[in-house]
Amino acid sequence: VYTVDATKISIECFKKPMPNTPMLGAVAKVTNLVKIEDLIKEIKDFLGKKLSEEIIQANINALKRGYEEVRG
DSSP, X not given: OOBOOHHHHHHHHHSSOOTHHHHHHHHXXXXXXXXXXXXXXXXXXXXXXXXXXXXXXXXXXXXXXXHHHOBO
């Protein structure tokens, strides 16, 4: 069993409860199916066409925190 406070991370990063990105970081670490660097690149590529740099960076920070703060 693994846990991560994705809601807390998302509130701190986005100022609202949007736990998807921190959960993605946690799943990446626990499963080892995808590298964190690849996820960061995808966030930049996908969101870079639509959103501001501030929002992109908040997503990257949330992803990294989910990755780093998952416990099991």
